[in-house]
Amino acid sequence: MIKKIEKTEKKAVLTLMICFLVEMLGLTKSLEAQIQFQPLEQATLYEVNVRQFTPDGTFASFEEHLPRLKELGVSILWMMPIHPISKEKRKGTLGSYYAVSDYRDINPEYGTMSDFKDLVRNAHALGIRVIIDWVANHTGWDHAWIKQFPDYYTKDKNGNITDPIDPQTGESWGWTDVADLNYENMDMQKAMIEEMAYWVTEADIDGFRCDVAHNVPITFWEKARKEIDKIKPCFWLAEAEQPELTQHAFDMVYAWELLHINNAIAKGEKKVKDLFKYFKQVKQKYQADDYLMNFITNHDENTWAGTEFERYGEGAKAFAVMSFTVPGMPLIYSGQEVGLNKRLRFFEKDTILWNDDSGFTSFYKKLCQLKSGNKALAAGEHGGDMQLHSVANANVFALSRKKGDDNIFVVLNLSKDNVKMRLPKSVEMGEVVQRPASVVKELIENSLDAGATRISIVIKDAGKTLIQIVDNGSGMIHEDALSSFERFATSKIKHVEDLEVLHTFGFRGEALASISAVAHVELRTRSAEESIGTLVEINDVFQQNAPKISRIQYEQGTSISVRNLFFNVPARRKFLKTDQTEFKRIYEIVKAFSLLHRDIQWVFIVDERELLNFDGINEDNFINRIEFFLGKNMAASVVPISETNDFLTVSGFLGKPAMSKRTKNDQLLFVNSRLIESNSLSFAIVQGYGDLLGDREYPFFMLNFKLNPKKIDVNVHPSKMEVKFEDERNIFNMVKAIISRFVRGMDFAPSVVLEKKLERGVSANNVPDYGMNCIIVFLLTPKTGIMMINDYVFMIGEKGLLERLKNYLGSSGILRKMKLKDWICHLMLV
Ligand code: ADP
Ligand code: MG
Numbered sequence: 116m117i118k119k120i121e122k123t124e125k126k127a128v129l130t131l132m133i134c135f136l137v138e139m140l141g142l143t144k145s146l147e148a149q150i151q152f153q154p155l156e157q158a159t160l161y162e163v164n165v166r167q168f169t170p171d172g173t174f175a176s177f178e179e180h181l182p183r184l185k186e187l188g189v190s191i192l193w194m195m196p197i198h199p200i201s202k203e204k205r206k207g208t209l210g211s212y213y214a215v216s217d218y219r220d221i222n223p224e225y226g227t228m229s230d231f232k233d234l235v236r237n238a239h240a241l242g243i244r245v246i247i248d249w250v251a252n253h254t255g256w257d258h259a260w261i262k263q264f265p266d267y268y269t270k271d272k273n274g275n276i277t278d279p280i281d282p283q284t285g286e287s288w289g290w291t292d293v294a295d296l297n298y299e300n301m302d303m304q305k306a307m308i309e310e311m312a313y314w315v316t317e318a319d320i321d322g323f324r325c326d327v328a329h330n331v332p333i334t335f336w337e338k339a340r341k342e343i344d345k346i347k348p349c350f351w352l353a354e355a356e357q358p359e360l361t362q363h364a365f366d367m368v369y370a371w372e373l374l375h376i377n378n379a380i381a382k383g384e385k386k387v388k389d390l391f392k393y394f395k396q397v398k399q400k401y402q403a404d405d406y407l408m409n410f411i412t413n414h415d416e417n418t419w420a421g422t423e424f425e426r427y428g429e430g431a432k433a434f435a436v437m438s439f440t441v442p443g444m445p446l447i448y449s450g451q452e453v454g455l456n457k458r459l460r461f462f463e464k465d466t467i468l469w470n471d472d473s474g475f476t477s478f479y480k481k482l483c484q485l486k487s488g489n490k491a492l493a494a495g496e497h498g499g500d501m502q503l504h505s506v507a508n509a510n511v512f513a514l515s516r517k518k519g520d521d522n523i524f525v526v527l528n529l530s531k532d533n534v535k536m537r538l539p540k541s542v543e544m545g546e547v548v549q550r551p552a553s554v555v556k557e558l559i560e561n562s563l564d565a566g567a568t569r570i571s572i573v574i575k576d577a578g579k580t581l582i583q584i585v586d587n588g589s590g591m592i593h594e595d596a597l598s599s600f601e602r603f604a605t606s607k608i609k610h611v612e613d614l615e616v617l618h619t620f621g622f623r624g625e626a627l628a629s630i631s632a633v634a635h636v637e638l639r640t641r642s643a644e645e646s647i648g649t650l651v652e653i654n655d656v657f658q659q660n661a662p663k664i665s666r667i668q669y670e671q672g673t674s675i676s677v678r679n680l681f682f683n684v685p686a687r688r689k690f691l692k693t694d695q696t697e698f699k700r701i702y703e704i705v706k707a708f709s710l711l712h713r714d715i716q717w718v719f720i721v722d723e724r725e726l727l728n729f730d731g732i733n734e735d736n737f738i739n740r741i742e743f744f745l746g747k748n749m750a751a752s753v754v755p756i757s758e759t760n761d762f763l764t765v766s767g768f769l770g771k772p773a774m775s776k777r778t779k780n781d782q783l784l785f786v787n788s789r790l791i792e793s794n795s796l797s798f799a800i801v802q803g804y805g806d807l808l809g810d811r812e813y814p815f816f817m818l819n820f821k822l823n824p825k826k827i828d829v830n831v832h833p834s835k836m837e838v839k840f841e842d843e844r845n846i847f848n849m850v851k852a853i854i855s856r857f858v859r860g861m862d863f864a865p866s867v868v869l870e871k872k873l874e875r876g877v878s879a880n881n882v883p884d885y886g887m888n889c890i891i892v893f894l895l896t897p898k899t900g901i902m903m904i905n906d907y908v909f910m911i912g913e914k915g916l917l918e919r920l921k922n923y924l925g926s927s928g929i930l931r932k933m934k935l936k937d938w939i940c941h942l943m944l945v
Contacts, residue, residue, distance in 0.1 A: 151242045153190040155350060156497040157487040161189040162413055164449040165225050167465045174226040174234045185241045187452055187476065188483025192238060193324045195414060196248040197221055197231060201255020206292045207462020213326055214255035214292045218310035232318050246322035246350055247314060251307055252330045253279050253293035261294060267303035269295040298332050308339045315346045322350030329355035336364035352408060358400045367406035367444060374410060377434050380529050381427045387512045387529060391503055404495045407443035411435050412451055418461045432478060433527045439482040440525045442501055444494050452479040491516040491523045508534050548629045550691060551578025552700035554677050556790065557626035559708050562586035565673065568731055571718040572705055577697035579680055587672040590642035596649040597664055600631045634680045640673040706744050707783045707790050710817050713737055745781060749774055749815060758853050763822045765853055770815030772807035785819040792837045799847040803854025
């Protein structure tokens with residue numbers, strides 16, 4: 116159906132091109148350029164209850180919310196009936212929106228026709244489409260047709276106009292405030308279509324949401340659509356579920372059944388398997404280009420059945436995620452985006468309070484962004500097919516969709532309880548294990564997650580023969596020890612919120628599974644809950660060798676040995692670099708983690724030699740650690756930083772500019788304590804130093820960025836450390852500003868060390884260690900020498916020597932930022 120719209124649209128443009136002169140083309144183009152609508156398949160629909168939206172309930176005051184809704188990511192507004200409401204047989208004081216007294220007029224409580232036109236125009240300017248509610252099944256009792264054309268209405272056996280009758284039961288629906296229209300009357304049908312067309316021509320609306328569409332003959336809708344199509348391509352939504360409606364008339368129908376299943380699941384009356392059944396039927400019943408409107412609430416549900424919180428409790432978010440990620444178009448009802456937690460009155464004035472104490476707005480904004488940005492989620496044929504996954508837990512609903520490079524994997528806990536589950540093997544993910552260093556990284560992260568305070572890393576042959584990580588963390592209970600090796604088995608998803616965090620750090624539960632697929636793995640573990648430990652040996656998963664499991668004596672904690680990495684993947688093994696390079700990569704990982712986690716004891720044993728052993732007791736041991744890794748000079752020239760703003764906290768250490776190097780080796784970045792790489796973040800930090808650095812000079816830094824994982828969106832490739840932030844520009848500028856402010860405030864005052872006398876021929880190896888804030892005078896003879904103030908070098912002394920130095924260095928007077936070490940080397944050559 117949607118395709119059809121596009122086709123008509125194109126045809127319309129084509130007709131224009133043929134009919135009008137070339138200048139007209141320019142005009143069409145500029146109009147098109149002005150209004151940029153989001154493609155329908157990526158749209159989120161928003162239901163507007165004007166009466167309750169603002170204290171005065173007018174179009175004008177609703178309009179003030181347009182920028183906010185745009186920001187939220189809404190792209191179609193569905194205005195609940197905008198027409199005047201009948202007084203006769205009215206329900207309540209203000210009456211039901213669905214008792215229309217005049218299809219051509221505007222409800223005076225909301226404003227005027229001109230107000231409405233303004234609203235449409237302003238929504239269009241923001242790229243938001245506007246569809247209006249159309250109540251074709253019945254009118255209010257004081258609609259002019261009742262007197263003028265009584266034959267337009269359904270009569271009872273006494274010949275009196277009647278309210279609508281439920282065809283199933285033959286009884287009244289109870290909609291006593293409205294009169295049922297008679298669709299056997301063709302004049303009425305014609306009149307109705309004229310009324311609809313009026314709004315498209317007059318107010319430039321973009322479509323209709325058709326009330327009780329199932330009760331009006333399909334032939335009418337098909338005729339109406341055909342006529343309206345002649346004016347402009349519109350979007351048609353039926354409040355009904357019948358697939359026939361989507362054949363020629365409607366683009367989208369309601370997913371009522373899904374709502375009802377979900378309501379029942381929340382009550383414990385249905386299970387996830389009912390969702391499986393439902394989605395199977397959806398696939399059979401509907402065409403690929405039919406859209407289903409998915410929702411957790413709307414005006415009826417909210418008022419009559421209860422808010423989403425009454426129906427789903429804490430699960431409201433989980434069900435909302437479902438409505439945005441299963442095939443179709445999601446709906447947001449007025450106030451849903453701020454977690455509106457009350458039933459709005461239907462026949463009386465009520466007002467939505469727009470405070471958002473629980474932060475729902477950012478949640479829904481993220482969902483809208485996901486909907487519009489991830490191709491796999493596009494509606495109809497545009498999106499990825501949905502795969503449902505069985506995860507061995509009756510309360511967990513897992514789905515995946517893929518389109519092009521876009522993947523989405525959704526796991527929803529639809530119960531009140533924490534759940535344990537296994538993620539399915541069928542979801543394709545990247546490989547975590549690329550090289551020994553990636554194994555080391557994953558295993559260290561697991562130990563950190565397990566709350567270890569002592570972590571030992573043992574490697575042999577640069578990790579190619581052995582990588583062993585021993586920790587004193589929580590350990591695993593027997594049952595978990597084996598399942599931890601299953602693909603996508605994780606103990607780290609408990610709440611919906613975890614999913615958001617999950618989203619920020621790639622997929623969970625992959626590391627152990629991937630490692631055990633390409634190495635011989637031995638796991639020894641014991642949790643505090645058990646008195647006896649577990650040994651799991653996995654030898655070759657591809658040979659279908661069952662893992663060997665036994666009970667062993669073991670202290671609390673976990674030890675994982677990974678032997679003969681890539682023994683079964685020769686191509687990977689060949690791809691590894693020299694031992695020296697692979698070792699260096701592991702070393703960098705150990706360096707990074709041990710610098711960040713200074714309250715942890717780290718032991719690093721390389722080919723049976725203890726390379727380092729840092730205790731985790733000494734709070735102030737950073738300098739020792741940095742001295743170990745980067746030398747005394749560097750240790751004396753780093754400055755701790757800790758800066759916070761609303762969005763992030765930056766903490767760690769910055770090297771003073773003078774100690775900068777030509778390589779980027781000494782730049783360690785963490786986001787929420789996970790070691791990452793980010794070129795843009797590194798670049799931002801370097802930019803923050805500004806002109807304090809020379810060309811191609813890189814400072815040392817070790818920084819941990821704490822960000823609310825819900826507020827950022829980090830895209831990570833599961834196997835790589837390189838991350839991309841969603842709002843990269845913003846983060847970039849913020850970080851640059853923080854670093855710049857900090858660096859400029861750094862204390863550069865020299866702590867003076869005056870060496871009066873130094874022997875000639877001092878060698879590069881025994882350069883005295885002055886840190887960087889110092890004045891050093893090298894006296895070569897009693898009259899000649901070189902003075903360094905901070906990193907500026909002055910030459911003093913005899914002319915001849917000066918000339919020789921100048922020649923050699925090709926510069927005179929001040930040499931900027933010559934490294935002490937380099938300088939001494941030069942001196943020796945003089
Ligand atoms: P993830 O860390 O993403 O959950 P992994 O495959 O790395 O996935 O680990 C799977 C599970 O095994 C973890 O969720 C955790 O429950 C358990 N686990 C792994 N390593 C350890 C460890 N060192 N100590 C305790 N539990 C661990
Ligand atoms: Mg892990």
